[in-house]
Amino acid sequence: MDTNNWQQEQKRLDWVRNKLQTRISELEPEVGGLYDQAADIRRRFWEEVTINTSTYEDFEESFYSINQQSAILAERERGHKLLKQQWRNMNRLLPSPYFGRIDFQEEGASQNEQIYIGVSSFVDDDGLSFLIYDWRTPIASMYYDCSPGPAAYVTPVGQIEGVMELKRQYQIQNGQIRNMFDASETIGDELLQQVLGKGADSQMKSIVATIQKEQNAIIRNDKSRMLIVQGAAGSGKTSAALQRVAYLLYKYRETIKADQIVLFSPNTMFASYISTVLPELGEENMQQTTFQEYLDYWLGSTLQLEDPFDGIEYVLTAQEEPGYEARLQGMKYKSSESFLQDLQNYGNWLGREGMRFKPIRFRNRTLITAERMRAAFYDYERSLPLYNRIALLQEWLLDELTLLERKERAASWVEEELNYLDNEQYAEAFRSLHKEKELFDLTEHFTSVREKLMNKRREDEGDFDFASKEEDLLRQRVAKESFKPLRKGVRKFSFIDVKSIYGQLFESEAVYRERTNREELPALWPEICRQTRDRLDAQALYYEDATPYLYLKELIEGVRTNTEVRHVFIDEGQDYSPFQYEYVRKLFPRARMTVLGDFGQAIFMQATSLDASNSPLVRLYGADETTLIRLLRSYRSTKEIVEFTKLMLPGGDAIMPFDRRGQKPLLATMGSGEKRTAQVAGDIASLIAEGYDSIAIITKTAAESREVYDALRMHEVEALQLITKETPVFEKGVMVIPVYLAKGVEFDAVLVWDASTETYGQEHERKLLYTACTRAMHRLHLYTTGDWSPFVQALPADLYEQASY
Numbered sequence: 142m143d144t145n146n147w148q149q150e151q152k153r154l155d156w157v158r159n160k161l162q163t164r165i166s167e168l169e170p171e172v173g174g175l176y177d178q179a180a181d182i183r184r185r186f187w188e189e190v191t192i193n194t195s196t197y198e199d200f201e202e203s204f205y206s207i208n209q210q211s212a213i214l215a216e217r218e219r220g221h222k223l224l225k226q227q228w229r230n231m232n233r234l235l236p237s238p239y240f241g242r243i244d245f246q247e248e249g250a251s252q253n254e255q256i257y258i259g260v261s262s263f264v265d266d267d268g269l270s271f272l273i274y275d276w277r278t279p280i281a282s283m284y285y286d287c288s289p290g291p292a293a294y295v296t297p298v299g300q301i302e303g304v305m306e307l308k309r310q311y312q313i314q315n316g317q318i319r320n321m322f323d324a325s326e327t328i329g330d331e332l333l334q335q336v337l338g339k340g341a342d343s344q345m346k347s348i349v350a351t352i353q354k355e356q357n358a359i360i361r362n363d364k365s366r367m368l369i370v371q372g373a374a375g376s377g378k379t380s381a382a383l384q385r386v387a388y389l390l391y392k393y394r395e396t397i398k399a400d401q402i403v404l405f406s407p408n409t410m411f412a413s414y415i416s417t418v419l420p421e422l423g424e425e426n427m428q429q430t431t432f433q434e435y436l437d438y439w440l441g442s443t444l445q446l447e448d449p450f451d452g453i454e455y456v457l458t459a460q461e462e463p464g465y466e467a468r469l470q471g472m473k474y475k476s477s478e479s480f481l482q483d484l485q486n487y488g489n490w491l492g493r494e495g496m497r498f499k500p501i502r503f504r505n506r507t508l509i510t511a512e513r514m515r516a517a518f519y520d521y522e523r524s525l526p527l528y529n530r531i532a533l534l535q536e537w538l539l540d541e542l543t544l545l546e547r548k549e550r551a552a553s554w555v556e557e558e559l560n561y562l563d564n565e566q567y568a569e570a571f572r573s574l575h576k577e578k579e580l581f582d583l584t585e586h587f588t589s590v591r592e593k594l595m596n597k598r599r600e601d602e603g604d605f606d607f608a609s610k611e612e613d614l615l616r617q618r619v620a621k622e623s624f625k626p627l628r629k630g631v632r633k634f635s636f637i638d639v640k641s642i643y644g645q646l647f648e649s650e651a652v653y654r655e656r657t658n659r660e661e662l663p664a665l666w667p668e669i670c671r672q673t674r675d676r677l678d679a680q681a682l683y684y685e686d687a688t689p690y691l692y693l694k695e696l697i698e699g700v701r702t703n704t705e706v707r708h709v710f711i712d713e714g715q716d717y718s719p720f721q722y723e724y725v726r727k728l729f730p731r732a733r734m735t736v737l738g739d740f741g742q743a744i745f746m747q748a749t750s751l752d753a754s755n756s757p758l759v760r761l762y763g764a765d766e767t768t769l770i771r772l773l774r775s776y777r778s779t780k781e782i783v784e785f786t787k788l789m790l791p792g793g794d795a796i797m798p799f800d801r802r803g804q805k806p807l808l809a810t811m812g813s814g815e816k817r818t819a820q821v822a823g824d825i826a827s828l829i830a831e832g833y834d835s836i837a838i839i840t841k842t843a844a845e846s847r848e849v850y851d852a853l854r855m856h857e858v859e860a861l862q863l864i865t866k867e868t869p870v871f872e873k874g875v876m877v878i879p880v881y882l883a884k885g886v887e888f889d890a891v892l893v894w895d896a897s898t899e900t901y902g903q904e905h906e907r908k909l910l911y912t913a914c915t916r917a918m919h920r921l922h923l924y925t926t927g928d929w930s931p932f933v934q935a936l937p938a939d940l941y942e943q944a945s946y
């Protein structure tokens with residue numbers, strides 16, 4: 142780039158920064174002042190507004206005055222929020238106001254426009270000229286989508302066509318242009334090279350300056366109800382998801398707030414890893430949760446739930462335990478659509494027979510038996526869905542309890558309880574009786590006036606009998622208090638014995654077939670039934686049972702819904718079962734869904750393919766409402782690492798590396814376990830010396846992680862961390878981590894502790910090894926003390942270096 146151009150750009154940059162600076166200083170007192178004003182009004186509001194109730198007019202006046210004051214206050218606060226937002230945006234822009242520029246000659250316009258693009262818009266004092274355009278504006282989309290030449294963008298009023306005459310990128314730091322490139326392709330490689338060449342961080346970074354065209358299509362898609370993204374490891378799925386949230390919050394800022402967007406993430410550590418991206422972009426974070434959190438909320442108080450990590454640990458470590466094969470078959474089947482269908486059929490069966498209820502018991506007596514409930518339930522109109530009949534039953538039970546409670550008032554236990562009431566309870570009864578007496582007296586007075594007027598006498602109704610009324614009232618209260626938990630229980634459906642209802646489906650294979658009409662079942666079904674029942678008997682649920690259990694529960698009780706949420710994002714979408722998808726769809730009936738995942742990293746038994754032609758995900762909203770986008774370019778790792786890892790997957794050769802060069806992966810064969818520990822410790826030290834400060838030693842299981850951690854500590858590896866499923870935040874450094882927890886995150890260097898055939902020999906372990914290796918950005922080492930995993934052996938030898946010690 143010639144110096145003249147550079148100087149001109151720096152001059153323009155200085156000019157814009159000056160404007161920013163001026164506006165910031167102008168706003169500063171206003172931002173502070175408005176805050177003071179609002180605080181002041183709020184203070185005076187309470188001091189000055191006294192409610193005058195002496196006459197109706199006074200009362201009315203006070204009421205309007207309060208309303209007026211609070212309207213002023215709300216207006217001021219709104220104003221303050223808006224100004225503060227502008228002020229914050231400008232401060233965010235100041236060090237690096239923009240990262241891109243396009244010159245666009247619109248068809249029919251007399252001159253071209255220079256469009257500078259940054260993280261938010263900045264308008265000149267005239268209120269019309271955009272000195273900086275927000276990256277989310279329609280016109281800025283050309284920066285991501287088009288190359289110089291004919292270009293167009295879509296606005297709410299239609300497509301605008303023209304010619305892009307220039308596309309330029311900048312790296313600006315503290316007001317100085319550090320780098321500048323004119324790009325001919327989409328977003329030129331130079332800037333991306335620089336960004337990707339940097340070290341891994343403990344927090345994910347925003348990618349707005351270098352969003353790629355195919356990623357932009359994900360970010361700006363707002364047509365389909367369901368957007369599915371199947372993307373290779375490191376292709377930017379999570380990044381695209383987060384910029385998409387920022388885009389939606391901008392485009393629909395009048396209607397969608399951050400808390401109406403929910404993102405399901407794989408674990409809490411991952412949630413902390415991505416938590417700074419939106420604030421960096423000037424937006425509030427969306428709601429983040431894990432599916433497990435949801436299950437725990439609804440089932441955790443009654444049953445002990447296994448989490449997905451314990452589930453996968455079992456799969457990886459329990460091969461020798463009895464029943465292992467059956468459990469695996471069960472995991473697969475219970476995550477399938479067939480099982481979903483079975484439960485629906487079972488629901489139909491329950492509509493005719495087999496419902497189980499829990500009797501309502503009170504003080505060691507049964508008040509309402511399960512048989513009565515069953516009879517009442519099956520007496521309701523048979524064509525009604527289960528949950529409607531349950532609602533009727535619930536009403537009936539509440540009415541019954543009211544009658545029973547009334548009867549109970551005369552019982553001797555109530556009298557006994559009266560003796561134990563404390564003074565406060567008596568005083569309370571006295572107070573209400575007084576109120577009642579006032580009302581009584583008033584009614585008396587009114588009636589006698591009426592009598593006089595109408596010249597008619599009424600029969601004497603006697604005096605207000607304080608003593609007997611007091612006892613009545615207290616009895617009433619005691620009975621009511623004791624019935625409260627019963628009513629609460631009925632409202633929470635605790636009269637339905639869901640555990641038995643789920644359990645009885647697994648009584649035997651014959652019973653299962655009869656109740657679900659299922660013909661084909663896994664070979665070891667009787668054993669699966671036994672395992673499921675044993676678990677329930679121990680008041681616990683396997684992970685694969687939890688969602689189906691909740692599904693059945695809601696088939697009976699009625700579906701819970703959240704109608705506030707407008708967008709649901711599911712990251713690592715391959716790890717959810719069709720069951721869980723069905724569940725999320727029902728839970729958020731007014732939301733659109735974005736699912737991002739990689740079937741190449743499907744390491745859990747409940748995996749769902751995202752893009753297979755028969756994927757249940759496409760059926761969720763139907764093909765017409767679904768858009769599927771595939772990402773094949775991988776950005777995270779060097780070309781050498783991607784060439785190595787992609788061939789581990791069948792069909793992986795379609796994955797394209799980004800052209801960033803580095804060392805080939807290193808395969809180190811070790812003579813013994815001790816040698817490996819020493820070598821790994823030495824390699825960590827060398828990597829640190831080379832400047833890498835995020836290094837992961839990836840193991841297959843949690844147990845192995847602990848062993849490796851202990852062994853490496855003996856070698857005094859610097860600041861070594863052990864990552865477990867409980868680790869709440871992701872921190873930079875050297876860590877030992879099981880592969881399933883490393884999903885979604887990345888490291889400068891990855892050392893795969895044991896890439897032997899014993900550890901990654903089975904077909905279902907292929908994706909585990911792939912997931913582990915694809916976490917590396919710059920360096921990848923694999924170690925073994927035995928034979929290499931067949932997935933490594935199958936790779937061409939020119940893709941890696943070898944060493945033996």
Ligand SMILES: Nc1ncnc2c1ncn2[C@@H]1O[C@H](COP(=O)(O)OP(=O)(O)OP(=O)(O)O)[C@@H](O)[C@H]1O
Pocket residue numbers: 333336337346348351352353356372373374375376377378379380381739776777884885886887915
């Ligand atoms: N357009 C881009 N510009 C700059 N960096 C990018 C871009 N796209 C992706 N990256 C970087 O590539 C890395 C991988 O991105 P991300 O974690 O979003 O990928 P992913 O598809 O979710 O990966 P995985 O499935 O392996 O967890 C991140 O460091 C991200 O910052």
